Amino acid sequence: MFSGSSVNYPRYDGVMKPVDFKGGLRAGMRAALGLPTVVLLGSLTGYGALTHDTGFGAGLAVLSTILVWGLPGQIVMSEMYAAGADVLAIAVAVGMANMRFFPMAVSLMPTLAGRNVLVRFAQAQLMSATSWAYVMRASAPETPEARLGYHTGFTCVCVSVAATATLIGYLGAAGLPKPLGLALLFINACFLLLLLLDTRGRGAAVAVITGVVAGIPINMYFPDTGLIITGLVGGTAGFLADGTSRKQAS
Amino acid sequence: MSVFGPESAALVVAAAIAATAFWRGLGVFLAQRLDTKGAVFRWFSFASFAVLAGLLARLLILPSGELATVGLEVRLGAAVIGVAAFYLSRRNLLIGVASGTLSFALAAGALG
Missing domain, CATH: 1.20.5 (Single alpha-helices involved in coiled-coils or other helix-helix interfaces)
Structure with missing residues (x-):
């Protein structure tokens, strides 16, 4: 799935995959302009409304979307700020809510072209759960160059759409009916659920199922460090399941 | 200000x-x-999936803030509808997300 060494680039659903940076860039932008744009417009409009109600300025709300770029952490941030928590407590809570970016960056970066640290920091800063899941899909490009282009195009479209949606939500906060506002918060969970269902391979499936099933009690009892523990448990389960399937195959 | x-x-x-x-x-x-062939790299890929799945469990089952004001049965019911629509439409993400979110909005509106 990740190796770019094969000479024959496989077709996916009858479409030839891009093999160079420019082709990947175009494919990534196209992919982002579909459903991800719709979901981002929905969920970041909800976030914009939330920041308006908690007393952030419009510029700060947009800046937080572009530079924090991790919605669960952003929501934790604005809710804790509204509750009057101090800066250090907020930083720790946001860090815990957004720690997923650590394993995600580790597993994404080696599949992208170039080892330049600055390029990789930029890609990691642009990465989101959606961009990570899209690049991991079977339909994503396979060569490292095309993957770099794909992730760049995909994320740049996503950040632009999300920044715009935050501003729209901020300015229109008062006019939003309550059920619609709630649905905008739900859309993100529904999208993540379907993206995880769409993953291939036994190891990933075991990791996802373990993550959900074990994640419920773990996060109930350890609300702060729950996601880290879930990652350790589910990642190891997926790794072991993948290892046994490899042995059986050979 | x-x-x-x-x-x-x-x-x-x-x-x-x-x-x-x-x-x-x-x-x-x-x-x-790391290189992509190594065991550490593979472990981190699976850990990412697990963390995202844990995040999903938090969002759907243990939400904080506004989402918690909607009942668990509405959240799970809407999620099941979204999953059903996703598979009935041969894994069409747009149809799945739209069905799940729409049913959530309708239920939240009717019950809230």
């Missing part, structure tokens, strides 16, 4: 940016030493 809001808000956003960028940077740092 300016376009950025009170000073305390700016400080909080700066802290949130730093706290998130820390994990991204740590990931890049470790990735410099």
Whole structure:
């Protein structure tokens, strides 16, 4: 799935995959302009409304979307700020809510072209759960160059759409009916659920199922460090399941 | 009150940016030493899936804030409808997300 060494680039659903940076860039932008744009417009409009109600300025709300770029952490941030928590407590809570970016960056970066640290920091800063899941899909490009282009195009479209949606939500906060506002918060969970269902391979499936099933009690009892523990448990389960399937195959 | 809001808000956003960028940077740092064939790299791929699944469990089953005001049966019911629509439409993400979110909005409107 990740190796770019094969000479024959496989077709996916009858479409030839891009093999160079420019082709990947175009494919990534196209992919982002579909459903991800719709979901981002929905969920970041909800976030914009939330920041308006908690007393952030419009510029700060947009800046937080572009530079924090991790919605669960952003929501934790604005809710804790509204509750009057101090800066250090907020930083720790946001860090815990957004720690997923650590394993995600580790597993994404080696599949992208170039080892330049600055390029990789930029890609990691642009990465989101959606961009990570899209690049991991079977339909994503396979060569490292095309993957770099794909992730760049995909994320740049996503950040632009999300920044715009935050501003729209901020300015229109008062006019939003309550059920619609709630649905905008739900859309993100529904999208993540379907993206995880769409993953291939036994190891990933075991990791996802373990993550959900074990994640419920773990996060109930350890609300702060729950996601880290879930990652350790589910990642190891997926790794072991993948290892046994490899042995059986050979 | 300016376009950025009170000073305390700016400080909080700066802290949130730093706290998130820390994990991204740590990931890049470790990735410099890995290749895609190794066991460590594979473990981290599965750990990412598990963390995202854990995040999903939190969002759907243990939400905080506004989402918690909607009953568990509405959240799970809407999720099941979204999954059913996804598979009935031969894995069409748009149809799945639209069905799940729409049923959530309708149920939240009718029950709230």
